[in-house]
Amino acid sequence: MQPDGQLVDILDVPAFNLDAGEAVALIGPSGCGKSTLLHVISGITRPDSGFVKIDGVELTRFSEAVRDRIRADKIGYVFQTFNLLPAFSALENVQLGMTFAKNRASMARAKELLEKVGLGHRMGNKPGAMSVGEQQRVAVARALANKPKLLLADEPTANVDPKNQDQIVKLIRESCADEKIALLMVTHSMKVADQFDRVDKLEEINRVVSEAGAAG
Amino acid sequence: MSIFKIAWRSIQHRGFGSLLTIISMALGVMMVVAVLSIHGVVSQSFKNNNSFGYNVIVGARGGAMQLTMNTVYYLSAPVENIPYEYYLAFCDEETRQLELSHSIAAKALENELNTVAVPPPGFGGPGSFLLNGLTEHTLKATQEDVMEINKPGLYRPYTHIAIPICLGDYYEVPGSDLNFRCVGTKPQFFTELVLDIETQETFSFAEGRCFYEWNLEDPEIGPHECVVGATVARRGGVELGDTVFPTHGNPASLDSHIHETPFTVVGILDATGTPHDRVVFLNMEGFFLMDGHVNAVEDNSVLPTGDDAPSAVAPMFDPDSPIEDLETPTEEDIAARQDAEVERIRRELAESDQESGDEISIERLAALNQERLAIERREVTAVLVRTSLDDKAGVLGMFLPSQINQGDLQTTLDWSSYRPIKAQTASQAVNPVGEVTKLFSLFVDPVQWILLALTVLICIVSALSIVVGIYNSMNQRRHEIAVMRALGASRSKVMSIMFVESIMLACLGGFLGWIAGHGLNAALGPVIEDRTGVPMSFFDFAPAIPLTQYLGELSEFVPEAILAMQVSPELLLIPGLMILAVIVGVYPAFSAYKTDVAGSLGK
Numbered sequence: 179m180q181p182d183g184q185l186v187d188i189l190d191v192p193a194f195n196l197d198a199g200e201a202v203a204l205i206g207p208s209g210c211g212k213s214t215l216l217h218v219i220s221g222i223t224r225p226d227s228g229f230v231k232i233d234g235v236e237l238t239r240f241s242e243a244v245r246d247r248i249r250a251d252k253i254g255y256v257f258q259t260f261n262l263l264p265a266f267s268a269l270e271n272v273q274l275g276m277t278f279a280k281n282r283a284s285m286a287r288a289k290e291l292l293e294k295v296g297l298g299h300r301m302g303n304k305p306g307a308m309s310v311g312e313q314q315r316v317a318v319a320r321a322l323a324n325k326p327k328l329l330l331a332d333e334p335t336a337n338v339d340p341k342n343q344d345q346i347v348k349l350i351r352e353s354c355a356d357e358k359i360a361l362l363m364v365t366h367s368m369k370v371a372d373q374f375d376r377v378d379k380l381e382e383i384n385r386v387v388s389e390a391g392a393a394g
Numbered sequence: 395m396s397i398f399k400i401a402w403r404s405i406q407h408r409g410f411g412s413l414l415t416i417i418s419m420a421l422g423v424m425m426v427v428a429v430l431s432i433h434g435v436v437s438q439s440f441k442n443n444n445s446f447g448y449n450v451i452v453g454a455r456g457g458a459m460q461l462t463m464n465t466v467y468y469l470s471a472p473v474e475n476i477p478y479e480y481y482l483a484f485c486d487e488e489t490r491q492l493e494l495s496h497s498i499a500a501k502a503l504e505n506e507l508n509t510v511a512v513p514p515p516g517f518g519g520p521g522s523f524l525l526n527g528l529t530e531h532t533l534k535a536t537q538e539d540v541m542e543i544n545k546p547g548l549y550r551p552y553t554h555i556a557i558p559i560c561l562g563d564y565y566e567v568p569g570s571d572l573n574f575r576c577v578g579t580k581p582q583f584f585t586e587l588v589l590d591i592e593t594q595e596t597f598s599f600a601e602g603r604c605f606y607e608w609n610l611e612d613p614e615i616g617p618h619e620c621v622v623g624a625t626v627a628r629r630g631g632v633e634l635g636d637t638v639f640p641t642h643g644n645p646a647s648l649d650s651h652i653h654e655t656p657f658t659v660v661g662i663l664d665a666t667g668t669p670h671d672r673v674v675f676l677n678m679e680g681f682f683l684m685d686g687h688v689n690a691v692e693d694n695s696v697l698p699t700g701d702d703a704p705s706a707v708a709p710m711f712d713p714d715s716p717i718e719d720l721e722t723p724t725e726e727d728i729a730a731r732q733d734a735e736v737e738r739i740r741r742e743l744a745e746s747d748q749e750s751g752d753e754i755s756i757e758r759l760a761a762l763n764q765e766r767l768a769i770e771r772r773e774v775t776a777v778l779v780r781t782s783l784d785d786k787a788g789v790l791g792m793f794l795p796s797q798i799n800q801g802d803l804q805t806t807l808d809w810s811s812y813r814p815i816k817a818q819t820a821s822q823a824v825n826p827v828g829e830v831t832k833l834f835s836l837f838v839d840p841v842q843w844i845l846l847a848l849t850v851l852i853c854i855v856s857a858l859s860i861v862v863g864i865y866n867s868m869n870q871r872r873h874e875i876a877v878m879r880a881l882g883a884s885r886s887k888v889m890s891i892m893f894v895e896s897i898m899l900a901c902l903g904g905f906l907g908w909i910a911g912h913g914l915n916a917a918l919g920p921v922i923e924d925r926t927g928v929p930m931s932f933f934d935f936a937p938a939i940p941l942t943q944y945l946g947e948l949s950e951f952v953p954e955a956i957l958a959m960q961v962s963p964e965l966l967l968i969p970g971l972m973i974l975a976v977i978v979g980v981y982p983a984f985s986a987y988k989t990d991v992a993g994s995l996g997k
Contacts (some may be wrong), residue, residue: 208834243884250882261877261995265407268694270395278882298569376692 188214190385194378195300198233198354199358202350203371206380212364215380216330219362220246220253233327250278254321254332254359256350260313262305268316269301270290291319295349303347311342315349322353329354329361335370347373397887401895404874408867414865419903421965422856423929426849427911427936430963432922434936436897437834446778446826447588448555448753452480452803453636453776455820462829464561465667465776467574470560472644474818476803483547483806484556490547496766498691499810507721539916547804552790554782557583558680558774563640563653567630567676576640576674576748578681581607584621587778589666596671599666600624602634602661604772605677617679620657624665625672625929629920634659637982638674642686653684665929672923678774682767691812770812779823793939795823824987846913860899864892864982873985876994889983896979897972904971938962 188211217223217347229238274289293316335343371377405412435774453461454474463470560578584597605619636659718857919930938960
């Protein structure tokens with residue numbers, strides 16, 4: 179829905195499939211609906227028609243509350259702006275990712291993840307006291323906290339300097355590979371996309387002819 | 395991570411804003427707690443004192459409330475005094491006989507008469523030995539007077555206890571701004587008057603003893619002994635054996651002055667939780683002997699005067715003349731009086747088969763070396779009367795105030811022709827319970843409701859500050875909520891987090907406010923105690939009230955066992971704060987519930 183109340187179509191994806199443990203880069207120009215697609219896949223936004231199935235569970239069948247729980251259990255999310263909560267330390271931000279899941283992971287798991295992303299020495303630091311690269315690594319650790327089946331990364335390197343970009347992408351890819359997590363990374367950077375075996379263009383899988391600025 | 399920790403982190407993150415919100419809430423709660431507990435404790439104390447050891451106060455005509463405040467709470471400006479004889483109207487024959495024998499009239503007879511003609515029956519006082527040489531006329535008048543003396547007081551049949559008290563002096567604690575009221579009274583105040591008629595609780599001494607009616611043991615101390623209340627001892631640093639110098643009049647007024655007569659502290663009372671705790675009780679006999687407490691008198695005798703008058707007729711008393719002019723007997727008088735007194739006591743003891751009469755008589759004789767103030771010169775501020783415990787007499791005693799208010803007491807002054815020059819004779823009798831109840835219904839209760847209404851408004855304003863605080867941070871919160879939602883938090887979960895945050899802020903503010911409120915009580919305690927006589931400390935809670943008073947008509951639906959419970963209104967603050975927190979948390983919680991995740995999440 180646009181601000182003037184008019185309904186417009188943003189996505190019309192006949193089929194989009196991601197196998198377990200597979201890593202896919204999704205590219206497209208700004209405003210073509212990449213973020214919206216991630217919201218639909220994660221259950222934040224319900225599609226007007228069609229379905230989303232994750233790990234054999236048809237997400238779109240369920241109420242919002244159930245979708246929230248499934249998202250907590252099966253989906254990890256890495257944002258472009260990290261979206262760490264400033265009131266919490268690095269460790270607590272990772273734990274926050276576990277808070278809403280059915281099988282809450284342990285403190286040990288949170289620490290292990292922070293060690294894994296190279297922040298074992300920064301666990302008690304709050305986001306404001308960390309570099310952008312460190313913040314994004316915390317965000318990656320948080321997304322992995324519940325051992326999700328799918329990790330959605332929405333342009334995770336857009337705000338990171340070039341040196342850190344490669345490290346972040348590498349970290350995400352390796353982590354997903356280690357834990358057999360399917361990875362869908364949205365990016366508009368071909369440099370990043372080139373690191374993936376499979377690269378999908380949204381304008382090719384989306385039947386709606388998108389105009390720039392129509393959606394997020 | 396629990397939602398409590400998430401909420402707490404949110405509060406911490408908004409440190410200054412949270413602090414302001416908590417302070418605002420704390421101030422509101424502090425006001426409520428302070429008002430509830432101060433008013434509650436003071437009210438309770440006033441109401442506790444509503445069950446006095448007496449049920450009638452007799453004092454000078456004027457404001458009944460002022461008389462009650464003076465007498466019961468030792469507050470308000472001092473009232474006028476009444477003649478001492480009014481007290482005697484409530485006394486038995488024996489007391490009257492003893493008291494009236496120390497009168498100017500008796501002394502005048504002593505001065506007039508040289509020999510005892512016919513000692514009137516029953517008149518065994520110090521004046522009895524001088525009744526010699528009466529003229530026929532004077533003898534007749536004296537006999538009538540004496541017969542009057544020998545009768546029980548006018549109101550004696552309806553009286554159980556009567557205690558006189560004298561107000562008007564203060565004790566200024568040296569080196570401080572503290573001052574306490576002095577009350578001149580008799581030892582019966584402590585030995586016969588109960589603190590509470592229902593519980594029959596009496597005064598008890600933490601240290602020392604009560605002063606004596608007229609010191610029979612140590613003539614060097616004489617009547618200048620005093621007993622202090624627990625607060626006077628504690629706050630005034632008064633100890634047993636100390637001497638205190640009363641101040642005549644209110645220390646705040648320019649015409650007050652410190653008496654030269656010291657009183658020795660012979661007893662310290664246990665704390666009673668009543669205004670008595672902050673009083674210096676002086677032996678009334680010593681009180682009367684201090685300067686400024688002696689009434690000048692004149693002779694209103696109807697006996698013939700002028701050239702044909704008998705030379706022995708007592709002259710008009712000069713108000714400026716020292717009282718010793720008339721009252722100090724000569725050495726011969728004392729010797730004669732002692733002989734007569736010794737003889738009388740020995741005779742009495744022999745009649746009652748008692749032993750050790752010599753020892754007692756020596757004590758009595760020692761006491762006789764000091765002179766009491768003549769009763770015509772005496773005034774008291776009030777007489778505390780407990781009407782007769784006998785059913786029939788007690789019922790009649792209910793009409794005592796109306797009789798006194800009709801002016802019946804003034805007829806009791808006719809026995810002596812010597813009257814104080816500026817005597818206040820109009821009297822009134824008040825029922826202290828009625829006056830205190832009136833005080834409450836007219837002033838205290840309405841004030842309580844006004845104060846409570848104000849403090850509740852303060853609390854509402856404080857609660858609104860929580861809403862404003864949270865509202866102002868909602869933009870930032872929406873993003874955080876969206877992040878939590880993206881991580882899998884349900885709408886109900888984020889709503890709960892907002893509620894918990896509101897409750898935490900309210901509880902923190904409430905707890906700090908509660909501490910601050912009681913801190914305020916402790917800080918204001920000395921001031922309250924000074925003004926009202928009611929001690930207040932940090933741990934004084936608002937007194938418990940029966941549940942029925944809270945529930946009103948809803949009491950019908952509550953089991954009696956629960957209704958019997960008494961709950962301090964302060965305890966109601968806990969559920970009250972919770973409800974308030976939930977109410978103020980509704981908006982942010984609902985706002986959190988409605989948060990559009992996709993729109994608020996950004997990238």
